[in-house]
Amino acid sequence: MSRFASPVGHALSSGITRRGVLALLAAGTAAASPLLAGCTSDRTAATTTTGAPTGAATRGGTARLAFAGAGAAESLDPTVGTSPCDLARYAVVFDSLFFFADGEAKPSLATAAEADSKARTCTLTLRKGVKWHDGTPFTAADVVHTLKYRASPDRVSPSELSAYFDLASAEAADDHTVVVPTVQPVGDPATLFAGAGLHVIKDGTSSFSADNTVGTGPYRVTAFKTGVETRLERYDGYWDGDGYAAEVVLLSVDDAQARVNAVKDGQADYASDISFTTAKAGTPGAGLQIRDAGKDARTTYGFVLNVSRDLPSDPRVRKAIKLGIDRKALVQAVFLGYGAPANDLFGAGAKYYLDSVDVPQRDVTDAKRLLKAAGATGRPFVVRTAEYETGLNSSAELFVEQLKDLGLDASLVKVSTTEGYDPAGMKACDAMSFPLGPFSLALTYTRSAAFETLAFPDEELTEAVATAISTTSETERAEAWTTAQKVMADRGNWIAWGRSDVLSLAQEKLTGIENRESPKYPWLGKAGFTA
Template identity: 50%
Template sequence: MWLSRRDLLRSVTLALGAVGAASVLGACGAATNGATPVADTTSRLPKSGGRLRAAFTGGGTAESLDPFTGQAPIDIVRNSAIFDPLFSLENGEAVGRLARLAEPAGDGRSFLLRLREGVTWHDGSPVTAQDAAYTLRYLGSPERIYPSELTGFIDFAGIEVRDVTTLHVPTVQPVGDPALILAAFMVKVIKDGTRSFTPESVNGTGPYRVTSYEAGRETRLTRFTGYWDTPGAADELVLLSLTDPQAKANAVLTGQADYTTDIPFTTAKTGAPGAGLEVRTAGERNRVGFGFVLNTTIPPFNDLRVRRAVRLALDRKALVDTVFLGFGTTGNDLFGHGAAYFSEREALRRDLEEARRLVRDAGAGGVPITIRSAEYEIGFNSSTQLAAEQLKEAGLDVRPDIVGVAEFYDPAAISAANAMTFSIGALPLPVLYARLASNPAFALTDPQLSAALAAGLGALDEPSRIKAWAQVQDVMADRGNTVVWGLADTLSLARKDVVGVESRGLAKYPYLGRAGLA
C-alpha cells in the first residue's frame, strides 16, 4: 500500500515545529536566557463559564469541518471538540469514548465494536451502531480523494450491524488490539447519512457545537449542554487560525489569545514576558522524534555498514543544542518514543573512527548522497544541513536537497532520494511501522522484521505483544533504516489561568473539551 501525500502528511507531526530560526551557521551551544518551562498539567480545575481563546496553525481555505478531511492543526483541535472518537489515545493507551470495547475474535480476523449507550447528537437524536458503521464505510469509500489508511486493516465492505449498539467488523489481516488502531487513526463518529459539513449542517456528539466558522480565520464554538461526559468548562471556545509560528505566540503576547502550542524554541528561550504568562512543556512522554529515514532500495544505504556509519557519525548533542536550543534530548534511532512497548535503549555514542572505517569498507566514500528536506517542521532544514556537515567528517558526500513544503512529499522524488528528513511523536508502534513499511522508500526489507511486525499486530495477549515489539525494535536498532538523533519538547505559551488542556494523542493538537480559565 503506497501512502498518498495526505497519508504522509498525517503520519509526520502535522504542525509546524517549534525550533525557531536557529541556523547551523549560528552557535552550536544552547542559549542561556529564559526561564525553564513549567509542566502543562491538568491538575487544576477551570471555573465554569467564560471564553477561552486559543491560536493554532491553520490551513487557510483548505480547512474543513469534515473531521476526516481537514489536516491542519487547527482542524484537528477544532474537530476534536465537535466530534467524539470511538477511542482516544491517552498516555499511549486506547481509552473508550463513544465505543466501550473492541473485542477481537480468537483469530484476530474480526472484532465486535460495542458502543456506549445514552449518547445523543447535537440535534438530540441518539447515537447508534448504524452511525459507527456509516462512519467506517465513509472512511473507506473509494469515492473519497484520500481513503483512510484503515483500508490496510479493516474490511469495510464486510461491516455488519448486529444491534443498536453492536457491530461486527472484519479485518484484512490479524489485528489483536483493534481499539489501539482506531484510536491511532482518530476515528471520530459522524451521523448516518451525513453528506455535508457546513456550519449550519455539522452535527457532532462532542462537548462543543459550531456557532460560526470561517476557514483560515476564526471558529467560535459554544458548550453543548447535553454532552454525555464531563461538560465543557468554558461557555465559548474561540479558535484563531494563523499560518506563522511566531504569529501564534504574538497573539498570546498581545492579549489576542489565551493559549497557543508548538511555539518556536527561540520564544521559549526568551521566556514569557509578564507575570501573567508562562511557557509550558507537555513533558518527556510527548516529545517528538526528529531524524531521517534511509532509502534501502538504492545505494549506498542498501549496505548495512553505511547505515551504521551514519548513526555513529552524528553528533547528537550538537544537533539537540543547535536545532532545539537544548529543549529536548538525544534520540536512540527508534521512532515511537512515548508509545506503549517503546524500547528505551541507550543511544549510540559518536565514533568517527569506526564510522570512517565502515564507509571505507563499504566503498561509499565519494558516493553522492541526497537527503531530502523542507521546512515542514521548523528545524528540518537546519538539522539536515548540520547533519550533512557531520557526516562529511566520516567520508560521506552528503548533499541536502532543500525543497518547498508543497513538493516535499512527491512520491517520485522520495523514491529517488537517498534519505528523507522525518519526525513523529508517540504514534502507536503498530501504526508507525505499518506506515513505514507501506512506502517502498521508507521500508526495510527484512524477513525477521516482517514476521515480528505481523506477530505484534496480530497478538491477542500482552506477553506476546511485548515480545513481538521488542523483536521489531531489536531488528531496527541492529540493522534498521531510521536515524532518530533527537527528541524535541512540545512547548506552549499560555496565560497562567488557562487550565484543563489535555494531550490525547499528539500534544501539538491538544484536547480543549475540558479546558477553561481558573
C-alpha cells in the same frame, strides 16, 4: 484524518495515501527554523512549565486558542482537514471510537473492541446514553454509516483502515454493537481504530457546514470562517461531563510568531507549537507561561535511509552513520536545549516502547573504518529535507556537514512541504528528514514505511510487525514489538537523533489542555480558567 498504513515494507500495495503521510507530518509544521549560526549557545534554556495548571476551572468565559491552520483548505468535514487547527476542532466537536492517551488506546464512543479467536472479526461495544448535539441518541447505525462513509472511494482520502477491515461490510448487531469483518488478522483492533483519526459522524450525514454539523463532542459549532476562526459553544449534557469554558474560539494562525503575538497582545489565551527561539527568549509578558508537553509527548527528529539506493543498502554504511553523527550537537543547535538525544527508535512514549535501547555512543574512528570497508568514502550521498517541523532543515544542514566529516560526499536538497514526499524526489535521495510524534508503535512502524523508498524490507522485522498487529495475545504482542525495535536499533534504516519538547505559550490561568494524540492539537473538552 487517516493515520494508519500497512505493514513495514508493503505500504504501497495496500492503499496508503500520500495525503496520509502529509497529514501525520504536516500537523506539526511550525515557524521557520533557527539558523545554525549562533544557535549553539551553552546558555541554559528558559524555564518551562510542564502541562497545564492542575487547579479546578470555573465555569464560564471564552477560551481563545491559536493553532497553525490551512487557510482555504480548512473544512468541517473530519475526513478532509489535516492542519492542527482542523484536528483540534474535530477532536472537540466529534468523538472517536477510541483515542490515544499515555501512549495507548482509551475507550470513547466504543467501550470495547474484541477480536474473535482467529482475529478475523471485530466486535465493537458502544457506549450507551450518548446524545448528538441535536438531542438524538447515538446508536450503532451512526458507526456503520461512519465506516461506510470512510470506505467510499468518493472520499478525498478513503480510510486506511480499509487495509485491515472490510468497513463497507460492517453491520449493527443491535443498537450498541457493531460487527466489522477484517481483511487480514487484527488482534488489537482498538489500537488501529485509535490511530485512524476516525471521528464518528451521524447516520445520513454527507455534508458539513456551520448550520448542519453535529457531533457527540463537548462543544458544538456555532460559526466557521475558513482559515480565520471557529466558534464553539459548550454542549451541556456531554457524556463525559460538561466542559468549563462557555465558548471556545479556535484561531487559524499559520505563522508561529503571529500566534505568540496574539497571546502577548491579549487576542488569544494560548498559542500552540511555538519555536525554540521564542521559548529561549523567555515569557513575553506578565501572566504568561511557556509550557512543554512533557517528555513522553516529545517529537522524535531523524532521517530515514533509502535502502533501495546503493550506499544505504549496505549495513556497514548504516552502522557508520549511527555511530558517526554528533547527536548532542544536533540537539543543542536545533532544539536550543529543549530536548534530548535519541536512540534511533521512533515511538518514544508509546506502549511497548523499548526504553532499554541506549543512545549510541559516538565513535568517529569506527564510523570512518566502516565507510572505508564499504567503499563509501568519497562517494555522493544525497539528503532531502522539508520543514514539516521547526528545525528539520537546519538539522539536515548540520547532518550533511557531519557526513562530510566522516568522508561521504554529502549534499542537501531542500524542498517545500508540498514537495517533500514526492515519490520521484524521494527515490533520488539517500536519506530523508523524518519527524514523528508519540504515536502507537503500530502506527509508527507502518507510517514510517509509507513509501517503498523509506521502507526497510527485513524479513525478521516484517514478521515481527505482522505478528504484533495480528496476535490476540498480549504477551506475544509485547515480544513482537521488542523484536521489531531491536532490529531497527541494530541494523535498521532509521537515524532518529533527537527528541524535542513541544512548546506552547499560554495565560497562566488557562487549564484543561489535555494531550491525547498530539500536543500540537490537544483535546480542549475541559478547557477553562482557574479562579
